[in-house]
Amino acid sequence: MHSFTVATLYLIVGGLVFLLGIVILREAPREKANRATALMLFFGGLGSVLGAIGFILEGAGGKKLSGGTDLLRSFNYLWELFFPSLLYFACVFPSENRLMRRVPLAGLWIFAPHVFHLGIMLLQTQGAVFDKPIAWMSRNTIGSTIVHVLRVPTELLFGFHVVLFSAVNLLYIAAALTLLWLSYRRATNTRIRAQLRTIFFGLASCAGLYAVAVPIPTLLNHSWPPLTRSTLIVAALVLGSAGIAYSMVRYRFLDAKLIARKSILYALTSAFLVSVYLTVIRQLDALLQSVTGFDVTVFETAILLIALVLFQPVVSWLEEALEKFFLRERSDHRTLLRRMSGEVLTMLDLRSLADAVVETLREGVSARTTVLLIAPGARDPVARGFGGRVDLEAIASIPRTSLDRFTEGLSMVRHEEMRDLGAERNENGGLDPLLTTDPYLVLPLRHAGQFLGLISLGRKITETRYTAEEMSLLETLANQTSVALKNALLYEENLAKSVLEEELAVARRIQQQFLPRRLPEMGRFGIAAMNVPNKQVGGDYYDIV
Structure with missing residues (x-):
């Protein structure tokens, strides 16, 4: 035994x-x-x-x-x-x-x-x-x-x-x-x-x-x-x-992958149940047979049937526990995307948005170098990142048109395509600050065809390939970042418009204060005047002397 x-x-x-x-x-x-x-x-x-x-x-x-x-x-x-x-x-x-x-x-x-x-x-x-x-x-x-x-x-x-x-x-x-x-x-x-x-x-x-x-x-x-x-x-x-x-x-x-991590826990649970049966139940059967002297084969069958009936609730409980366990982990891809949807999409400051995206990339992908460049049109670019040979000032100085042409029509540029693609589009020289970081993946940030920036990731610290889950995470993250950038830009435009309208309203009130409030009354004839600017503020004044 x-x-x-x-x-x-x-x-x-x-x-x-x-x-x-x-x-x-x-x-x-x-x-x-x-x-x-x-x-x-x-x-x-x-x-x-x-x-x-x-x-x-x-x-x-x-x-x-x-x-x-x-x-x-x-x-x-x-x-x-x-x-x-x-x-x-x-x-x-x-x-x-x-x-x-x-x-x-x-x-x-x-x-x-x-x-x-x-x-x-x-x-x-x-x-x-x-x-x-x-x-x-x-x-x-x-x-x-x-x-x-x-x-x-x-x-x-x-x-x-x-x-x-x-x-x-x-x-x-x-x-x-x-x-x-x-x-x-x-x-x-x-x-x-x-x-x-x-x-x-x-x-x-x-x-x-x-x-x-x-x-x-x-x-x-x-x-x-x-x-x-x-x-x-x-x-x-x-x-x-x-x-x-x-x-x-x-x-x-x-x-x-998530399915592999779940299968490990399922296997451990199954092995635990089997080991309990082989060690505890078999020992109880042997003890019962030695005490009573009866054949315990019927009892073994009954216990096995009970174990099979109880196995499904145990598996269901394990499924729920695993979901809570995985979603609690900050670096889990679903957790990152959920937090990204809840936080980043509501950020309206470009610099705060850039910091949040870089931190999400740091947690979700263990890349040697990470660069996020936000270059929305006429605004000053915002560059964030970390890793060796990352010069954020030099990257921010890359012409926006060069980056736009380099990534035009692509949702992702891989390491083996970059040099040939840059030479084909005559952009290698202008992209040197970015290519010096030895990027492995470059994901352009676009919204409705408008180039807003890019995400660049170097090789992973473990020198392994990017998995399908990580590629899906990065593409989703790039899309959400593009939407968040567009929201932030629209907010800035609306804010600037609101400020301008408020300033024009103040100017109109000031202009109205320069005009006579009452016109003099005369017995033999009357005087009337009206100032209607083409827009909120005009350049014409009148007075009665």
Whole structure:
């Protein structure tokens, strides 16, 4: 029963971790950060599943299974490939570091020691395969001498390899966590910092528990009881994968889509219900059968039917809870658009509007550079932005007509199109201040065909591609910004018109004060006069002398 329970726990945890890796890889299989994260989870999940199979084989017993069990134990060292995957992830997230760019095949070199370690462990557990070749070589003098000379270093290699490699794992853990911490210290984007902080604590807890379970006891020549060791390893897997899953769900780690984030929570809920059934209900069934002596198959069926009936309300409640959870997150795209509609569209000051749009872009898209230029006709342009090589004064001085021609007829200009498009429309020279920022996307702001400005975004901090959700967010944001700009301009025009009308009314009253209020009365003839200006104020006066 103990082996079955542990094996079930291993299988559930391993399956969930492996599923999370598949979700991450499917999101963006060409991105290095996605591949590195998926590798971490694949190796951790596969090691857990193989460990479960090992427990089942051990529980089955029998000498016939001993060879298969040894082989599985060797492949359990695939779990240790988690640590080069961790170091590789730390080298490519949030951006690829200098080591990966300068050293050829750096990723393969990171994995090389652990691949060698796996080969050594396979040779050690399958030593009986080499007995016949060794016996054949020992028949002659030369072969016997070679076997005798190689025996001692081989035994030393096998004897000290596990101990020494435990130190290698600890070194990988320390290097990876150091790189993640340095990346956190250097990060300036709020969402990236939150992602790094969550992942750092999750992976640090994972690596720490594994270090307590395996490498440190090995170095100290100490061994934990099987239950303690398995509990520590499962807890390590749970904490590491939970940190990644929480970062995806809460902070859109790796720019996970909304449906992927929801599927993670649905999978966790389903796994929790299944684990409750397999652990609690099965234990209650066994206790009931031992006490009463009756067959509990009917009770198991009834409990399963009740669980199926209750599952739908649980899923409905989870759906509502998820909606509230996601809409509460400030960086969620729907939350940004809702706030944009409620706030930005009611802003009537161009500078305040520009600040609000840039802040929305900062929260919604983790771009290296962001530029917002408002250039509405004869008014002075307003430029806002941040990032390296962003000269707002130079960008504001770009002729409005050049920007209008450059983006004419386009809703979005991509990085690979900019140079050719600028040359085609003879605008490259005038756009240098903008092109110097290395824009990846340029979205013109237009309303009824009138050019009002543009939004320029550089590459993402994570060096990944813009997702479909982000592209949709940017296009919607550009449209709403255009409408807000037009509203602000119309308000300024109406305000200026109202001020002018008020000033003209005051001028008319002043002009009326200069005219005689009463005309003199004469007996023999009468005098009448009237001043009607063409508009509110005229230039004619009259008086009676």
